[in-house]
Amino acid sequence: MLVEKKDPGLGQPAQERLTIEGIKELRAKAGKLYAPTASYSDSDMFKSPQAYGKPKAKRWDHLLSQESKAREACVLKLAAKHLKKPGLISLGGGLPSAENFPIDSLTMHVPTPPRFTEAETAASGQDVRIGKYDVARGENGGVYDLSIAMNYGQSVGSAQLLRWVTEHTELVHRGLPYSDWRCALTIGSTGALEQALRMFCDRARNDAILTEEYSFSTALETTAPLGIKVFGVKMDGQGLLPGDMDEILSSWDEKARGARKPTVLYTVPSGQNPTGATQSEQRRRDIYAVCQKHDVFILEDEPYYFLQMQPYTGPNTPAVPSPATVEEFLDGLVPSLLTMDVDGRVMRLDSFSKVVVPGSRIGWITASEQIVERYIRHAECCSQGPSGISQILMYKLVDETWGHEGYLKWLMHLRLEYTRRRDTILAACEKHLPRDIVSWVPPAAGMFLWLKVDHTKHPQASSKSILEIEEAIFNTCIDKGVLAIRGSWFRAERDHAPSGLFFRTTFAAASEAAMDAAIERFGAAVRENFAATA
Amino acid sequence: MLVEKKDPGLGQPAQERLTIEGIKELRAKAGKLYAPTASYSDSDMFKSPQAYGKPKAKRWDHLLSQESKAREACVLKLAAKHLKKPGLISLGGGLPSAENFPIDSLTMHVPTPPRFTEAETAASGQDVRIGKYDVARGENGGVYDLSIAMNYGQSVGSAQLLRWVTEHTELVHRGLPYSDWRCALTIGSTGALEQALRMFCDRARNDAILTEEYSFSTALETTAPLGIKVFGVKMDGQGLLPGDMDEILSSWDEKARGARKPTVLYTVPSGQNPTGATQSEQRRRDIYAVCQKHDVFILEDEPYYFLQMQPYTGPNTPAVPSPATVEEFLDGLVPSLLTMDVDGRVMRLDSFSKVVVPGSRIGWITASEQIVERYIRHAECCSQGPSGISQILMYKLVDETWGHEGYLKWLMHLRLEYTRRRDTILAACEKHLPRDIVSWVPPAAGMFLWLKVDHTKHPQASSKSILEIEEAIFNTCIDKGVLAIRGSWFRAERDHAPSGLFFRTTFAAASEAAMDAAIERFGAAVRENFAATA
Structure with a gap:
C-alpha cells in the first residue's frame, strides 16, 4: 500500500x-x-x-x-436573534425548563492517555463528573453542562x-x-x-x-x-x-x-x-x-x-516501528x-x-x-x-479529559489494536487457506479482509454460475460454524452477474483465537466445495 | 375543556x-x-x-x-439469522469489539419517586450505576450494559x-x-x-x-x-x-x-x-x-x-384536587x-x-x-x-429505577408543575392585558398560550393589514423587552392572508416572576399600538 x-x-x-x-x-x-x-x-x-x-x-x-x-x-x-437583547424575557421557544430534567449529574469512568486498555482503565482511569448547572456554578470546567446538553440544541x-x-x-x-x-x-x-x-x-x-x-x-x-x-x-x-x-x-x-x-x-x-x-x-x-x-x-x-x-x-518478520x-x-x-x-x-x-x-x-x-x-x-x-447526552459525554472525553493530543494517542493505540487483529487473521489465512484457490490483498486500513476465490478452478465452473458456487460455499461455511459475507451482496449493480467470487470477513469483532478457528473452517468449506466430486 | x-x-x-x-x-x-x-x-x-x-x-x-x-x-x-447457530463464529458484521470502547462505566444521579424536585433529588436521590459488562457479570440488573448500548443496535x-x-x-x-x-x-x-x-x-x-x-x-x-x-x-x-x-x-x-x-x-x-x-x-x-x-x-x-x-x-378559586x-x-x-x-x-x-x-x-x-x-x-x-447512550440512560431511569408506576408519578408531578406555570401566566394575563382587545382560551394541555388580538379595534384597522399590525406589535414587544411569537408564522397556508391576529406565548421556560413582567410588557405593547394616534 x-x-x-x-x-x-x-x-x-x-x-x-x-x-x-x-x-x-x-x-x-x-x-x-x-x-x-x-x-x-x-x-x-x-x-x-x-x-x-x-x-x-x-x-x-x-x-x-x-x-x-x-x-x-x-x-x-x-x-x-432577538434573544441577545439585554433584559429581554422570552415567551418564544417551547424549551422545557431545566428544573424539570430528572438527571442531576452524570459521572463516567474513562482511561487516562496513554494507558488505554481495559485493565489500565480500571487501574488508572479517571472519573469525569458532569453536573446540571456547571456553567452557572463554574464547576467541572464550567463550559458545558446537563442543563444545556439535555435541552434542545442547534x-x-x-x-x-x-x-x-x-x-x-x-x-x-x-x-x-x-x-x-x-x-x-x-x-x-x-x-x-x-x-x-x-x-x-x-x-x-x-x-x-x-x-x-x-x-x-x-x-x-x-x-x-x-x-x-x-x-x-x-x-x-x-x-x-x-x-x-x-x-x-x-x-x-x-x-x-x-x-x-x-x-x-x-x-x-x-x-x-x-x-x-x-x-x-x-x-x-x-x-x-x-x-x-x-x-x-x-x-x-x-x-x-x-x-x-x-x-x-508478512509472518515472522520484524514489525515496522x-x-x-x-x-x-x-x-x-x-x-x-x-x-x-x-x-x-x-x-x-x-x-x-x-x-x-x-x-x-x-x-x-x-x-x-x-x-x-x-x-x-x-x-x-x-x-x-445528535443526542445532547451523547454530545456532552463525547465532549468531556475528547476535549476536556483527553484533549487533541490524548485523542490522537487513543487513535495511535487503536491503530496497533487493529494492526494486531489484522495480522492475526492474515496469519490464519496463510496457515489455513488453499493459496491456489483463495487470494487476498493485506488491508492497510479498516476492519475488512476481502477473500477472492478463484471460481475458474471449481470442478463445475463451466456449468455452475458464480452465484451458485458462492451460495454453496456460504452454506458449507454455516454448516461448519463460520459466517462470512457473500461478496455478491455488495455489488453496486445488483442486477448484473458478478465478475468474481468473493467473501468479506472482518477482523474487528471475534477474539483472536476464534478468528483462527473461523478461518480454518472457511478454508475447509472452500476445499470441500472445490474437491472434484466423483 | x-x-x-x-x-x-x-x-x-x-x-x-x-x-x-x-x-x-x-x-x-x-x-x-x-x-x-x-x-x-x-x-x-x-x-x-x-x-x-x-x-x-x-x-x-x-x-x-x-x-x-x-x-x-x-x-x-x-x-x-445465522448468528443463532450454536458455536458459530461470525466474521460477518463490522461491529467493533467492546474492549475498544473507552467508557468503562456511567453513573447518574436521579430522583426517587415521588420526591422529584431538584432539592429532593439532591437530598434523597439515588446513584444509578451502569457498567460495561453488567450482563455477563450479572451486575446492576444484568439486563442492559454499556458493551451493548455503545455498540451498533437495531x-x-x-x-x-x-x-x-x-x-x-x-x-x-x-x-x-x-x-x-x-x-x-x-x-x-x-x-x-x-x-x-x-x-x-x-x-x-x-x-x-x-x-x-x-x-x-x-x-x-x-x-x-x-x-x-x-x-x-x-x-x-x-x-x-x-x-x-x-x-x-x-x-x-x-x-x-x-x-x-x-x-x-x-x-x-x-x-x-x-x-x-x-x-x-x-x-x-x-x-x-x-x-x-x-x-x-x-x-x-x-x-x-x-x-x-x-x-x-380561574383566579382566587380553590384548586381542583x-x-x-x-x-x-x-x-x-x-x-x-x-x-x-x-x-x-x-x-x-x-x-x-x-x-x-x-x-x-x-x-x-x-x-x-x-x-x-x-x-x-x-x-x-x-x-x-436513537443514540444507544441515550437509550440506556432512559431505560435505567424509567424502567429499572422508576418502573411504570414511578414514571406515571413523575408525569403527575409534571402535570402539577405545568398547571402552576399555566396558572401563573393566566393570572398575569388577567392582571395586565386589555380584555377588550386581547382574549384567550385557558389551555388544558401543553406549554402554549395563544393570545388573540382583536385587530378590528385597531385605530388603523381599515388601512393596515393584519400582518402590518402584527409586525408593529411584535417590534414594540421587542423594544419593551419581551419576545412573543407572531401567529402568522404558523399559518398552514403561508401564501394566504391570516384571518386573525395572534401571538404565541409559552409558560414552559421563563421563571414565574419573569412571566408576570413579560405579560405586563406585552400588554403595554398592545395598548401602545391600539392607542388612537392624534
Whole structure:
C-alpha cells in the first residue's frame, strides 16, 4: 500500500499548519467559550486565521436537488436573534425548563492517555463528573453542562463539540485549499449520506451516482428507494480505478444507461467496505482530477480513516516501528480528498462509530459553507442534530479529559489494536487457506479482509454460475460454524452477474483465537466445495 | 375543556385492561430479558395476551409512496439469522469489539419517586450505576450494559427500551382496537414526521396533507421542501373542526387546489402548537370518523399528551384536587386517537422531549405492523435508531429505577408543575392585558398560550393589514423587552392572508416572576399600538 505523504499541505509552508499548541493559543486568545442552551455556532468561530488565506469554494447550485433548493430557514430560529437583547424575557421557544430534567449529574469512568486498555482503565482511569448547572456554578470546567446538553440544541451541534470537531479537522487535514469550509455534527454517516443524496439527487431528474463496483450494502440500500441509480467503477487492490471512471463518464449514453450522467461519486477511500482497499495518495489525486474533469461532486465517506494500520510485513518478520509522536502519526496517514479539494467539491463524512463508540450516533461532515448550510437546513427538519447526552459525554472525553493530543494517542493505540487483529487473521489465512484457490490483498486500513476465490478452478465452473458456487460455499461455511459475507451482496449493480467470487470477513469483532478457528473452517468449506466430486 | 372519559376501552371489560401489576406478572412469566448486542426485537415479544383478541389493522399499500414501497430488507441484517447457530463464529458484521470502547462505566444521579424536585433529588436521590459488562457479570440488573448500548443496535431500538415503551403504550392507551400494533423507537418526532411524510406522500403524485390552520412551524418546514402541499383546517378552542375538514375533502377540486385530495392528516390533539388547543374525546371521535369517510391516514403527534393539566378554575378559586393515584391520573387523560383506531389508520408519535429531556433525542411511534415495518426499513438507511447512550440512560431511569408506576408519578408531578406555570401566566394575563382587545382560551394541555388580538379595534384597522399590525406589535414587544411569537408564522397556508391576529406565548421556560413582567410588557405593547394616534 502506498502511504507516503509528500506534500499534504499542497505547497503550504509547514509553519502555517495548525498544531496542537496553536489550538491552545487560539483558545487562550478567544477566552472561555460561552455557549448557553441552544446557542448558534459555526466553524468560523473556531477556525485558525491560517484557514482564511485561500480562495472560496465553488458554488454548487447547478447540482442541488429541487428539494434542497426549496429549503428555507426555520422561522422560529430567526426569532432567536432577538434573544441577545439585554433584559429581554422570552415567551418564544417551547424549551422545557431545566428544573424539570430528572438527571442531576452524570459521572463516567474513562482511561487516562496513554494507558488505554481495559485493565489500565480500571487501574488508572479517571472519573469525569458532569453536573446540571456547571456553567452557572463554574464547576467541572464550567463550559458545558446537563442543563444545556439535555435541552434542545442547534442542528449543527453544540458549540462545545463543534469547536473540537473543527479544530480536529483542521489539525488532521492540514491546509484545506479553500477558505470557507465548515463542519456540522451528524447522527452518523448513514444518516448524513441519506441527507447528501437528497441534497444532490432528484428522482425526477433521473439522477445517478457512481461508486466502487463492490460497495457498502447499506449505502446501496439507502440510495435505491430514492429512485437514484447506482453504477459501479472497477477496482484493484487500491480501490476505485480513475481510468475506468473517466471511461464510464466520457462515454455516458443517457438513453442506454437509463439515467442522467452521474454528478456524484460516493467513495470510501480508506479500508473500503467490503474490499478493505485503501486508495494511495496518487490514486486519490487521480480520482479527484476525473471528478474535476466531469464536474462530479464527491461524498468522501471515511469511517475507517484512522484505522490505517502499520505496514504489513508478512509472518515472522520484524514489525515496522509504530509512530513515536502524534505528529509522526498524522504524517503517516494518507492525505484525504479534503486536503486536495481546491474546488470545494468534497463532502467528507467522519464518524466516531469505528474509533470511539457506534452507540453515540455522532459523526460530522466537512464541506463548503454553501453545502453545510443546505445540510443544516435539512437537519433542522429531520434529526435536529445528535443526542445532547451523547454530545456532552463525547465532549468531556475528547476535549476536556483527553484533549487533541490524548485523542490522537487513543487513535495511535487503536491503530496497533487493529494492526494486531489484522495480522492475526492474515496469519490464519496463510496457515489455513488453499493459496491456489483463495487470494487476498493485506488491508492497510479498516476492519475488512476481502477473500477472492478463484471460481475458474471449481470442478463445475463451466456449468455452475458464480452465484451458485458462492451460495454453496456460504452454506458449507454455516454448516461448519463460520459466517462470512457473500461478496455478491455488495455489488453496486445488483442486477448484473458478478465478475468474481468473493467473501468479506472482518477482523474487528471475534477474539483472536476464534478468528483462527473461523478461518480454518472457511478454508475447509472452500476445499470441500472445490474437491472434484466423483 | 372536556376531559371526561367514558369508555376508553371501547366496550372492553375493565378487567381485561393491562395494569402495572399485570406487566409485572407478564415479565415474571417471560423470565429475564436476554438481548445482547444488536439483538432483533419487536413489540410482539412484549405485548400482553389481551392485545391479540382483536381483528388486524387494514392494509395501506394504496397510500404508500413509491419510495416506501421500494424499500427492501437490509441484506446484512438478513445474514444475522445465522448468528443463532450454536458455536458459530461470525466474521460477518463490522461491529467493533467492546474492549475498544473507552467508557468503562456511567453513573447518574436521579430522583426517587415521588420526591422529584431538584432539592429532593439532591437530598434523597439515588446513584444509578451502569457498567460495561453488567450482563455477563450479572451486575446492576444484568439486563442492559454499556458493551451493548455503545455498540451498533437495531433501528427499532434496543429490546430493553422497546419493552418498556410497548408496555407503557398498552398501559396508557388501554385496549387498542386492533391486534397487530407495534412500537418503534425514533430519534424524536421531527425525524419521525419526516419519515412518515416520505412514507405516505409523493411529489410526483402531487400529494397534499391536511393540518390545523395554525400548525407547528417546523412541521410545515419539513413538509414544504418535499413538494407536499399543506392545507389548513379551521379551528376553535378545541382545535381542528371536523366539519370543516369534511367540507374541504367533500368538495375537493384537484385542479383548483393544485394537488391531489389529501390522504394524510397531521394533527397535534393535545396542547396543540401554537394554539394550545386540546381536542375533547368527542372531537377526536368526530375527526376520526371524517378520516374514515375519506380514507385519510392520521399522524397523531402527541408531545404534550402527558402535559394535560388540572382544570382551570380561574383566579382566587380553590384548586381542583389532583389525581390521587396513577389509575386516576390515567383515567383523567383524554383518550388518544390510537384508542379509537379500529382501522389501524393512526401513526402516533410520542416523545420524551417534553416530559423527560429533549436532549435524549428519543421518541417512539405506535402503528400497525405494516406501517412500523416500512418505518424501520427507512430508519435502517437514515438514523439507524436513537443514540444507544441515550437509550440506556432512559431505560435505567424509567424502567429499572422508576418502573411504570414511578414514571406515571413523575408525569403527575409534571402535570402539577405545568398547571402552576399555566396558572401563573393566566393570572398575569388577567392582571395586565386589555380584555377588550386581547382574549384567550385557558389551555388544558401543553406549554402554549395563544393570545388573540382583536385587530378590528385597531385605530388603523381599515388601512393596515393584519400582518402590518402584527409586525408593529411584535417590534414594540421587542423594544419593551419581551419576545412573543407572531401567529402568522404558523399559518398552514403561508401564501394566504391570516384571518386573525395572534401571538404565541409559552409558560414552559421563563421563571414565574419573569412571566408576570413579560405579560405586563406585552400588554403595554398592545395598548401602545391600539392607542388612537392624534
